[in-house]
Amino acid sequence: MGEKHVVSGNIAAAYGAKLCRPSVVSAYPITPQTTIVEKIADFVNNGEMDCEYIRVESEHSALSACFGAEAAGVRTFTATSSQGLALMHEILYGCSGARLPINMAIVNRTLAAPINIMAEWNDAMPERDSGWLIQWCESGQEVLDTIIMNYRVGEDKQVLLPQFCCMDAFILSHTYEPVDIPLQKEVDDFLPPLELEYILDVNKPICIHPLCDDRYTPEFRWGQEKAMQNARQTILKVGEEFYEKFGRRYGNGLLEEYKMDGAEVALVTMGANVSTARIVVDEMRKRKIAVGLIKVKSFRPFPIAELRETAKKVSVIGVLERCASFGMGGPLYTDLRSAIYGLKSQPLAIGFVAGLGGRDINKNTVERCYEVMLETAKTGKVPSNFVQNGELYYNHIDARKE
Amino acid sequence: MSEKIPINIIELPETEYFESGHTACAGCGGALAVRQAMKILGDKTIVYTPACCLLVFGSTYPLNAWRTPFFQCAFENSAAVAAGVAAALKRKGINDVNAVVFAGDGGTVDIGLQAISGAAERNDNVLYICYDNEAYGNTGMQRSGATPFGAWTTTTPVGTIIKGKTEHKKDFPRIMISHSIPYVATATVAFWRDYMQKVARAKDMRGFRYLHVLSPCPVGWRASTGDTIKLSRLAVETGLWILYECDHGAFRFTGPSRLIAEGMKQRKPVKEYLQLQGRFRHLTDKDIALIQEWIDKNWQEYSKFAASTKG
Numbered sequence: 125m126g127e128k129h130v131v132s133g134n135i136a137a138a139y140g141a142k143l144c145r146p147s148v149v150s151a152y153p154i155t156p157q158t159t160i161v162e163k164i165a166d167f168v169n170n171g172e173m174d175c176e177y178i179r180v181e182s183e184h185s186a187l188s189a190c191f192g193a194e195a196a197g198v199r200t201f202t203a204t205s206s207q208g209l210a211l212m213h214e215i216l217y218g219c220s221g222a223r224l225p226i227n228m229a230i231v232n233r234t235l236a237a238p239i240n241i242m243a244e245w246n247d248a249m250p251e252r253d254s255g256w257l258i259q260w261c262e263s264g265q266e267v268l269d270t271i272i273m274n275y276r277v278g279e280d281k282q283v284l285l286p287q288f289c290c291m292d293a294f295i296l297s298h299t300y301e302p303v304d305i306p307l308q309k310e311v312d313d314f315l316p317p318l319e320l321e322y323i324l325d326v327n328k329p330i331c332i333h334p335l336c337d338d339r340y341t342p343e344f345r346w347g348q349e350k351a352m353q354n355a356r357q358t359i360l361k362v363g364e365e366f367y368e369k370f371g372r373r374y375g376n377g378l379l380e381e382y383k384m385d386g387a388e389v390a391l392v393t394m395g396a397n398v399s400t401a402r403i404v405v406d407e408m409r410k411r412k413i414a415v416g417l418i419k420v421k422s423f424r425p426f427p428i429a430e431l432r433e434t435a436k437k438v439s440v441i442g443v444l445e446r447c448a449s450f451g452m453g454g455p456l457y458t459d460l461r462s463a464i465y466g467l468k469s470q471p472l473a474i475g476f477v478a479g480l481g482g483r484d485i486n487k488n489t490v491e492r493c494y495e496v497m498l499e500t501a502k503t504g505k506v507p508s509n510f511v512q513n514g515e516l517y518y519n520h521i522d523a524r525k526e
Numbered sequence: 527m528s529e530k531i532p533i534n535i536i537e538l539p540e541t542e543y544f545e546s547g548h549t550a551c552a553g554c555g556g557a558l559a560v561r562q563a564m565k566i567l568g569d570k571t572i573v574y575t576p577a578c579c580l581l582v583f584g585s586t587y588p589l590n591a592w593r594t595p596f597f598q599c600a601f602e603n604s605a606a607v608a609a610g611v612a613a614a615l616k617r618k619g620i621n622d623v624n625a626v627v628f629a630g631d632g633g634t635v636d637i638g639l640q641a642i643s644g645a646a647e648r649n650d651n652v653l654y655i656c657y658d659n660e661a662y663g664n665t666g667m668q669r670s671g672a673t674p675f676g677a678w679t680t681t682t683p684v685g686t687i688i689k690g691k692t693e694h695k696k697d698f699p700r701i702m703i704s705h706s707i708p709y710v711a712t713a714t715v716a717f718w719r720d721y722m723q724k725v726a727r728a729k730d731m732r733g734f735r736y737l738h739v740l741s742p743c744p745v746g747w748r749a750s751t752g753d754t755i756k757l758s759r760l761a762v763e764t765g766l767w768i769l770y771e772c773d774h775g776a777f778r779f780t781g782p783s784r785l786i787a788e789g790m791k792q793r794k795p796v797k798e799y800l801q802l803q804g805r806f807r808h809l810t811d812k813d814i815a816l817i818q819e820w821i822d823k824n825w826q827e828y829s830k831f832a833a834s835t836k837g
Contacts, residue, residue, distance in 0.1 A: 147617040148610060176613035181644030185606035188641065191599050192610025192625075196572070198617050200610075218599045324572045324595040324611060326623050332597035334587040 126306035126370075133296035136264035136303045137203065137229040137289070138163035140271030142173045143311040144227070147198035147318075150178040150189035155241045156293045157205040157231040164201075183208035187215040187226070194224040195332050197323035199275070202226070205293065206233035206247040213251065219286045220255030220348060222333045225278035225320075226286040227271060228256075232395070232446075233293040234481050242482020243293040245395070245447035249455045255348050257287040257355055258424040260394040262374075264303045267291050269372055272306075275315055276362045282354040284320075290423075292396040292446070293482065306370060314369050352425050359422055378427035380419040381434055383409055387416025389497035390434070390471075392460055393444040394420045397485050401444070404490040415494050420456065428463045435464045440497040441471040444490065446479040453477065474506055531726040533719045538565050541593070548591040550583040553751030555741030555758060556657040557583065558715045560628055563655055563737075566725040569594055570623045572615075574608045576638065577601040578630035579664045580657070602637040604629045605645035605654060605734075612651040624653050624729060631658040631672035635698040642736075646705035649733040655725075656736075659743035660695070667746040671696040674766075675820065676813050678748070678805040689808050694820055699738045700831075703772050708733040711771035711780075714740040716758035720781040724771055740767045748804025757802060765793035765821050768828055777835040779828075787829060796821055 131139070137160045141149070149168075151161035167173035176193075180186045183204050190200040204212060209230060219226050234240035235247050252258065257278060261267045267289060274287035291297055322330055336344065356378065363377030374380060382398075383405050384390060393401055398419045408415045418434055418441075420427060435441050441464070443457040452458055457475030464470055476493050479485040500506050543564035550557035556579055564571070571594045575581045581598055584591045599607045604627045611625040629638060634656040645652055661679050662668040669679040675694045678684050682691040702710045709728050713721035721739065728735040742757040744750060749757060761767035762782050769783040778784070785791035796818050800806040809817075 148613045150606075150610065150613075176617055178609055178613055178648070178650070180606060180609075181640060181647075185603055185609075185641050185644055188599060188603035188606035189610035189613065192574070192607035192612075193614040194610075195597055196611045196614035196618075198614040214600055215603065222597075222599075324597060326570055326572065326595060329569075329593060329595045331585055331587075331590045331592065331595075333599055334585055334590070335581055335598070336587040340587050 126304045126310065128302050129305050130300050131264060131303050132159065132298050132300050133264040133267050133291050134159040134231065134298065135163055136268040137271060137291070138167065139305050140268040141201045141227070141229070142167050143306060143308060144201070144272055144275050144315055145199065146175055146201040146227070148176045148178065148190065148193035148200045149202065150180055150186045150193070150200065151202050152180050152183045152186045152204070152208065154183065154205045154208040156233060156297045157203050157208070157229070159297070160203040160229055183211045184215060187212045187219065190226045191215060191219055191222070191224060194226050195222065195324050197318070197320050197325070199318040200226050201228070203229040203231070205231040206235055209247045209251065210235060216251055216254040216256060218333060221344065223284040223351070224286060225275070225284055227275055227278065228287065229267070229271060229289045229291070231293050231297045232290055240481045241293065243295055243446060244480055244482065245445065248288060248290050249447050249449070251288070252424055252455060255285065255352070256424065257285050257422070258290065259288065259422055260290045260420065261296065262396060262398045262419065264296060264299070264301050265372065266374055267296065268303055268305065269366065269370070269374070272311060272315060273362050273366050277355060277358045279318055280358045281321070283351050283358050285351050285355060290395065295396040310369065314366070356425050374421050375419060376430065378422040378425070379430040380421060382417035382419065384416035384418070384434060384437060386414055387438055388414040389440040389442065389494065389501050390416040390418050390438045391442045391444055391490070391493055391497070392418045392420060392456070394423065394456065395446070397444055397446065397479070397490070400485060400487060401490045404487050404494065408491070408494060413498070423456070426459055426463060431460060431463045432467060435471055436467060436469050438471050440474065440501045442474045442476055442493050442497045444476045444478060444485070444493050446485065448477045448480065472500055472506055474500060531723050533722045533726065539568065543567065543569060543571070543593045544584065545591040545593060548583045549586070550579070551745045551751070553744040553754040554583070555715050555743060555754050556580055556630070556659055558754070559655070559657040559739045559741045562715065562718050562721055563725045566722050567624060567626060567729055571626050572611055572623060574598070574604055574611065574625070574627045576604045576629050576633040577664065578633050579659070580628055580630070582664055601633055603641045604633060604638055605642040605650070605652060608652040608654070609645045609648070609650035616651070625651065627652060627654045629654070629656055630663065631656060631660060632662045632670040635671045635696050643705065646702060646707050646734045646736070649707060651732055651734070653728050653735045654737070656698070656738045657741040658738060659741050659746060661743070661746050663743055663746050672698065675817055676806055676809050678808065684808045699736070702736040705734070706775065707736060708774055709735040709772070712738045712740070712767070712769055714758045714762060714767055714769070716755045717762065717769060717781045720769055727771070727773070746805070748807070749802050753802055757799065760794065760799040760802070763794045764796045764799045765825055766796055766799060768824070772835070775835060777832050779832060787832065793821070
């Protein structure tokens, strides 16, 4: 058993990284991620963490240095937010294409304009096609645990992909809560030292990240897709092992159902919203209203099979997300619709975009989503397209018309 | 002042660590710069190359001219990636392997400036060699910060009103000297012994080391493919390119530039260098006089600098 500490999400991330013994950490400050790399600096300078810490001059260089170090065969860690992630964008594709299992914590923050440091998922969403594993967290504890599990999944020989651990700016990153910090020995037992087969080694020279034309590139791409497919099984397996070792689990690792038994409508969401939605569901259930909740933990790979299975149970499914894909609702919504397409008992789907720029998603917001879904279930008609309603925007596309 | 490291052509290894069979253009000064350096650096080297000609002609999957580990990542981050390699080597307790960057001038003096300045300021354990062909060669000769005044490039064409580049070459090695790194040197392929001595010296140092190698590009400079060495030599003899090293802050001219600096040799008129290249064909006598003036001024500045930091 570890020790309980009251820490913020960012500090939990720093502890998670420390416990995984990265050899090289390379990072650059950005609000609201900064306290992660500050804490790691404390660890290093106080002799609590034994690693090379490269204090680079930009996020672009932060990920680039991780790229070089990981290619040379050592475990790496970095963290960023928002504009910093956007600056890294170019290098993200290099990491996944070169199959380097770099671990990154992302504190999801609004991308300018307007300039805003509060929570929004629109920084990570554009990276959904970058070939990184993307896991979303609900609590500081989950952040710490996910960073550890991410290394295990990403470094698996069947996977070899870099990983994001996402958390909402301030709502998670700066909120203090009790977090169980595992013992170093426990994590050492769970996460063996990194052993990559293909590295920059003068005794066995190879070429990494070569120039490639159309005769070979599709095979590299197919390898990435297979790795992402393999990651599903690896995530399930690692989730089980983590539960056995540490007694904590997050659904099946890809998705968690909450009070879905007998649910008439269900809300799909991610991150800190899930906690708020749990309370709303509990309260509505007390009032004998048949509502359920689905938490997507793994955004990439996307839990397609699990979502299809659970979506069958309801007549209306809603998606609540803190991001927008202008002109097409929201990215989680479109992915959900895509995943459930063709089900015999396909529910109506409604996308709710809320909490942009860090505006509070509170119990009322979530309850409003359920009200719209329940109304839709009753009438069989979804409300008109893109209605702005205070804190909430919602849109719909009638799934059954297809 | 560190001792001169004797370079004897007979004692150089027969092994090519950058193999023949690569696809560089005939007369490529860059390929020569890499080959010469690799003779000295040897197999205890991990090579990083950003997007540049060398990436394309040295390694196109599944072909590869490198006998050492070789990799690429992007364009502007060479020094940061190599810093990552150096950190990993340190963690592994490997002390006899060099993390080396070979990068073009665009990837170094323009888009790569931030990363190289960061790595130099941190004194990361990287040997960075810029092979300077004075333009973005890989994309078909566009102007870079290293392109000299007056030169035609595809983005500084010879128009009816504006003819060639209107600004002088960025003095990048001086910027690197300002970072107070252990070693900065300039070189060019014609004076191979001078160049190899500098590589040998840098090879055994620790910290951030920077070499800037003028590497004629006959295709882009619109010169005869047989004139690479001649151009490289004339660049130094006319004083347009100055050979020197700055070893832990101690500056000294080397090779023919030393003779020029000591007054033992006269600089040739720059016209001798310019007239061999189609990229300068349009220059008027007035333009050439401007370049000559720039060279004179540059020498004054360097002589002053040398006197103030004499090694």
